[in-house]
Amino acid sequence: MENDKLVIAGHEFNSRFILGSGKYSMKLIEAAVKDAGAEMITLSVRRANTKEHENILDYIPKNVTLLPNTSGARNADEAVRIARLARELGCGNFVKIEIMRDTKYLLPDNSETIKATETLAKEGFAVLPYMYPDLNAARDLVSAGAAAVMPLASPIGSNKGLATKDFIQILIDEIDLPIIVDAGIGRPSQACEAMEMGCAAVMANTALATAGDLPLMAAAFKQAIEAGRKAYLARPGRVLTRGGSSSDPLTGFLRD
Amino acid sequence: MENQFFVDSETLSEKALEKKHRLENDPSVRADFTKYMEGMEVIESDVCDNVMSHMESYDYSKYTALDVEAALRHENCTIEDFKALLSPAAEPFLEQMAQKARLETAKHFGNTVYLFTPLYIANYCENYCVYCGFNCYNQIKRMKLSIEQIEHEMKVIADSGMEEILILTGESRAQSDVHYIGEACKLARKYFRMVGLEVYPVNTEEYKYLHKCGADYVTVFQETYDKTKYETLHLLGHKRVWRYRFDTQERALRGGMRGVAFSALLGLSDFRKDALASALHVYFLQRKFPQAEMSLSCPRLRPIINNDKISPLDVHEKQLCQILCAYRIFLPYVGITVSTRESAEFRNGIVKIAATKVSAGVSTGIGDHESKYTGKQEGECGDEQFEINDTRSLEKMYGDITGEGLQPVLNDYLYV
Amino acid sequence: MVKINGKPLETAGKTVEEYLASAGYDKARIVVELNEVIIPKESYADTVLKDGDAVEIVAFMGGG
Numbered sequence: 001m002e003n004d005k006l007v008i009a010g011h012e013f014n015s016r017f018i019l020g021s022g023k024y025s026m027k028l029i030e031a032a033v034k035d036a037g038a039e040m041i042t043l044s045v046r047r048a049n050t051k052e053h054e055n056i057l058d059y060i061p062k063n064v065t066l067l068p069n070t071s072g073a074r075n076a077d078e079a080v081r082i083a084r085l086a087r088e089l090g091c092g093n094f095v096k097i098e099i100m101r102d103t104k105y106l107l108p109d110n111s112e113t114i115k116a117t118e119t120l121a122k123e124g125f126a127v128l129p130y131m132y133p134d135l136n137a138a139r140d141l142v143s144a145g146a147a148a149v150m151p152l153a154s155p156i157g158s159n160k161g162l163a164t165k166d167f168i169q170i171l172i173d174e175i176d177l178p179i180i181v182d183a184g185i186g187r188p189s190q191a192c193e194a195m196e197m198g199c200a201a202v203m204a205n206t207a208l209a210t211a212g213d214l215p216l217m218a219a220a221f222k223q224a225i226e227a228g229r230k231a232y233l234a235r236p237g238r239v240l241t242r243g244g245s246s247s248d249p250l251t252g253f254l255r256d
Numbered sequence: 257m258e259n260q261f262f263v264d265s266e267t268l269s270e271k272a273l274e275k276k277h278r279l280e281n282d283p284s285v286r287a288d289f290t291k292y293m294e295g296m297e298v299i300e301s302d303v304c305d306n307v308m309s310h311m312e313s314y315d316y317s318k319y320t321a322l323d324v325e326a327a328l329r330h331e332n333c334t335i336e337d338f339k340a341l342l343s344p345a346a347e348p349f350l351e352q353m354a355q356k357a358r359l360e361t362a363k364h365f366g367n368t369v370y371l372f373t374p375l376y377i378a379n380y381c382e383n384y385c386v387y388c389g390f391n392c393y394n395q396i397k398r399m400k401l402s403i404e405q406i407e408h409e410m411k412v413i414a415d416s417g418m419e420e421i422l423i424l425t426g427e428s429r430a431q432s433d434v435h436y437i438g439e440a441c442k443l444a445r446k447y448f449r450m451v452g453l454e455v456y457p458v459n460t461e462e463y464k465y466l467h468k469c470g471a472d473y474v475t476v477f478q479e480t481y482d483k484t485k486y487e488t489l490h491l492l493g494h495k496r497v498w499r500y501r502f503d504t505q506e507r508a509l510r511g512g513m514r515g516v517a518f519s520a521l522l523g524l525s526d527f528r529k530d531a532l533a534s535a536l537h538v539y540f541l542q543r544k545f546p547q548a549e550m551s552l553s554c555p556r557l558r559p560i561i562n563n564d565k566i567s568p569l570d571v572h573e574k575q576l577c578q579i580l581c582a583y584r585i586f587l588p589y590v591g592i593t594v595s596t597r598e599s600a601e602f603r604n605g606i607v608k609i610a611a612t613k614v615s616a617g618v619s620t621g622i623g624d625h626e627s628k629y630t631g632k633q634e635g636e637c638g639d640e641q642f643e644i645n646d647t648r649s650l651e652k653m654y655g656d657i658t659g660e661g662l663q664p665v666l667n668d669y670l671y672v
Numbered sequence: 673m674v675k676i677n678g679k680p681l682e683t684a685g686k687t688v689e690e691y692l693a694s695a696g697y698d699k700a701r702i703v704v705e706l707n708e709v710i711i712p713k714e715s716y717a718d719t720v721l722k723d724g725d726a727v728e729i730v731a732f733m734g735g736g
Contacts, residue, residue, distance in 0.1 A: 044734065084710060
């Protein structure tokens with residue numbers, strides 16, 4: 001357990017909770033990071049405003065890895081452009097690719113995401129693509145050079161939990177990269193379940209931003225994610241089902 | 257107890273005998289089994305390292321009944337679960353394993369059982385594999401069928417109703433070159449809907465050629481994944497190069513084959529470790545080639561001509577059944593083939609649990625299908641690779657499988 | 673006319689450096705893109721804005 005580190009693109013993390021920083025006041029970020037125990041935080045890249053004199057970077061502790069996203073991108077080219085701008089801001093080479101070609105459901109476009117991943121991985125980015133949990137797309141992301149795969153649990157911002165559970169399980173079983181559930185996790189219990197399944201980490205934003213007490217919810221998520229991870233490592237025990245299966249023995253034919 | 261493999265033949269010259277004895281007794285005269293021989297293609301692949309690191313660290317004595325029970329409960333069988341299911345601790349759970357394996361088999365294959373037959377077209381061999389009837393020092397009747405004879409054999413087999421054929425040769429490039437095998441494949445496509453190959457390992461380009469000739473499934477057995485043991489059993493010939501053999505399935509898939517089959521020959525070395533390595537070979541290659549079909553066989557050692565004492569030692573039917581159930585639970589999507597090395601009773605039982613493919617109307621000799629199928633003796637025949645146990649014809653097998661409540665399938669594959 | 677962050681402004685003839693100073697940007701916290709090409713910070717002083725240029729000035733904000 002002590003050596004249980006999350007490794008992404010050669011970087012080690014003790015925390016498996018990736019914190020989003022959207023939709024809440026910068027003043028709460030420091031408390032959120034602290035209470036979440038987060039070591040990675042997502043950011044977006046937007047047109048700079050000269051009137052606001054405070055900058056979000058001033059609120060993020062220095063030891064926290066920044067994970068800029070490409071939100072706002074509608075295709076691979078735009079995502080690549082945003083990623084390059086983010087890297088130029090001088091805070092490392094991590095990028096979360098987020099490409100949406102749909103404003104109603106905000107669902108990610110897997111094929112454009114694969115293209116952007118390929119381009120950015122070649123440019124030396126540690127690419128964490130946000131995607132719809134599809135096995136073939138995930139395999140293509142691996143081939144494209146992704147550093148982790150971030151399937152959605154349910155539509156972004158919905159707090160609906162693990163609607164895609166079975167498909168995320170397939171990715172966990174088949175993909176040799178960290179699987180990080182991103183989007184849709186609304187409650188600590190859902191984050192815990194994702195971790196029990198074998199996800200490498202959980203990313204949450206709206207669940208915290210919409211909570212009554214943000215830092216307290218951040219602390220709840222932290223504990224839930226740790227509990228889920230421990231349960232995964234401990235390998236869950238039996239579930240008693242009612243009744244049994246009785247049938248003729250199948251192995252009666254065997255000779256010694 | 258160990259098998260006594262070395263048998264001398266009176267017909268060998270004094271010089272040949274001397275060489276044979278030196279190979280058997282003095283490891284320093286054998287070729288370096290880690291060195292590729294001329295013409296052998298080297299490919300970059302991490303599959304071997306992945307498989308071997310698991311096999312080398314596998315300590316099956318550390319697993320307990322609790323681990324086995326946990327493995328049986330899990331919906332997804334992990335590598336760790338699989339290791340528990342292969343361990344001695346799982347032996348008392350054989351019936352539960354069989355029940356779970358049956359469910360998995362039914363989920364992926366329904367109640368179908370595929371039927372096929374092997375066709376040996378040549379038994380010349382340049383290898384000295386001490387346990388094999390075809391080995392180059394074994395005094396047997398050697399033969400290679402002409403193209404006309406191959407066609408005749410195929411007609412006889414096709415007339416019996418068989419639709420899938422597995423073409424085999426001994427491992428001699430000199431006697432049975434790739435072109436000869438390719439011609440056999442072209443002929444086979446005329447008579448059968450599915451053509452598999454079990455011949456000496458070749459390079460990617462050669463697999464491409466054979467695929468063009470009509471073959472699309474390649475079977476190569478690793479015999480044992482235990483390199484140290486392997487070296488003491490394969491004393492002469494290209495088969496000594498363990499690693500070239502290991503990468504065969506990957507070369508075949510790169511060459512465009514639809515599917516590949518794997519196996520260890522159980523009883524040569526530690527069968528639990530060999531079973532683990534065979535399944536992980538499938539597992540890691542499947543992750544690399546998710547589109548490929550894969551299957552596992554489970555041959556045990558059998559008596560051969562001039563050595564009727566060879567036995568599978570500690571791999572009894574119960575252990576074999578345990579391995580097959582573990583394979584099925586760990587790799588539910590994989591085909592499992594059970595050959596005529598096993599008895600009719602065992603095969604009838606195992607198709608209800610885990611096996612999905614069985615052979616019928618089998619001869620491991622050369623050019624003797626007509627006499628075996630019709631009783632009509634005509635012309636020369638070559639000797640057999642090993643003694644078969646289950647001699648049922650296709651018709652009998654078909655009837656027996658139907659009688660077990662299963663659905664025999666001759667072919668369900670559409671060539672495109 | 674130069675379009676800066678979507679707004680047309682009369683800044684043609686000024687260098688990027690001069691514009692950023694006049695608008696009150698903290699250079700350490702922004703990236704400047706001129707006609708979709710990123711301008712390295714060392715080039716701000718010698719990059720003169722021309723009529724028809726499109727400039728984007730971006731920074732990190734909160735986001736999920």
